[in-house]
Amino acid sequence: MIAAVSTPAGRGGIGIVRICGPDALRASAEFFKLKYKGPVKPYTFRYGFIFDGGLLIDEALLSYMKAPHSYTTLDTVEINCHGGYAVVQKVLSLAVKAGARLAEPGEFTKLAFLNGRIDLSQAEAVMDIISAESDYALISAAKQLSGSIKDKVSSLRAEILDAQAVLEVSIDYPEYEDADRADVIQRISEVSAKLANMAVMANLGGALASGVKTAIVGRPNTGKSSLLNALLDCDRAIVTEIPGTTRDVLSEKLHVGPLVLNLMDTAGIRQSGDVIERLGVERALACADEADLIIWVLDASCEMDNDDFSVWEVIRGRSNAIGALNKSDLPPVLRKQAIMDMFGVPFFNVSAKNSQGLDGVKAHIINMFSAGDIEPGDLLTAERHKQAAERAAAFLKSAAEAAVAGVSDDLISIDLTEAISALGEITGENAGSDLVDRIFSSFCVGK
Ligand SMILES: Nc1nc2c(ncn2[C@@H]2O[C@H](COP(=O)(O)OP(=O)(O)OP(=O)(O)O)[C@@H](O)[C@H]2O)c(=O)[nH]1
Ligand SMILES: [Mg+2]
Structure with a gap:
């Protein structure tokens, strides 16, 4: 079970402390006393009071998002108390006393990613929304959060897998080879060109999104x-x-x-x-x-x-x-x-x-x-995605060249696998734990 303050430090109307884990509701009941007794229904607000032992701290609202339909896919409780430094820290410390540990930066979003609710590009989009300073950056990040990059990448990946499937068949049945090979070369060259173009245009996307x-x-x-x-x-x-x-x-x-x-x-x-x-x-x-x-x-x-x-x-x-x-x-x-x-x-x-x-x-x-009719969300905006697209394009290009030169199908297939794996870094399927940790460590605490 983890807990963090999700609102910025300092004074504000409301401060939100988030508690997440199978035990979140029980833990919150140790210090949040409902005004009106009765079970807490998911997706409703309940009014009550924060107590530190016998000492009244604040009046607050509690909401409960039940697994698996929550941001992280785990049981999550959010306490909306007043937004002062002492009060939110007190609520956080009460959550810790009740068994939570302090969440790391981005840990809630990391859980959403690790539990498969969103892919890595969508997780990054959450942070992009938070840091957006222009309409372009905001709308572009919102589209990415709704899966624009995930969808684009998975359709390109499907095209490569298709080409690879044809190759695998011709490895087993060499008599099919000639006609199929020409088709494979054409397909992977097209995907390579698309990816290379995405990488080039990402410079503009990045400039538009991050300034x-x-x-x-x-x-x-x-x-x-x-x-x-x-x-x-x-x-x-x-x-x-x-x-x-x-x-x-x-x-x-x-x-x-x-x-x-x-x-x-x-x-x-x-x-x-x-x-x-x-x-x-x-x-x-x-x-x-x-x-x-x-x-x-x-x-x-x-x-x-x-x-x-x-x-x-x-x-x-x-x-x-x-x-x-x-x-x-x-x-x-x-x-x-x-x-x-x-x-x-x-x-x-x-x-x-x-x-x-x-x-x-x-x-x-x-x-x-x-840039003409470019809409937010049409372009890649992150340097990381751009580099992965570049790498995937390069592997595909080398696969197509090898195929033209008559290199054996199983060697060409290795390049295709590398291209798929480069794309998988964008969505997170092929992202190592170091990369994942690095990405989430740049997040805010409480997100
Ligand atoms: N008449 C007039 N003078 C200007 C204008 N813009 C700048 N100046 C004058 O030109 C001089 C240099 O201005 P700066 O803005 O310091 O020029 P700079 O290019 O930053 O100079 P460095 O930092 O030395 O490279 C100052 O005396 C300004 O008042 C303008 O539009 N019209
Ligand atoms: Mg100057």
């Missing part, structure tokens, strides 16, 4: 920090007329329509003799490297210099860059159309100083990441 990593880059003094402040509508970063003001990467979240941007203001990129500034530039470059979106800031009130062109070397070839022609409140030297023609990057006239032109930038970003 678009957005690096604001440019040479010193173009107004990167001013742009960050303007976008956030607050005085977050230090702005001065001295080139090389920003050193560390400053990160802040910004909600833009359905998206969350993880905005990062970076040091102005240039060659510098100053050790600290150089370290700042290294960080800026690393930031640009891993960004889902780069905002390149140019000062439109003066000609581009060598530093601007070295920033271009960093950005060139990236499909995820947009440009801000800043200081457009001053007499213009750089013209938008000419700059766009020169670099082939969409540019926007902005004035960070006057907060002008920002709506156009935001609208463009929303467009970039709405």
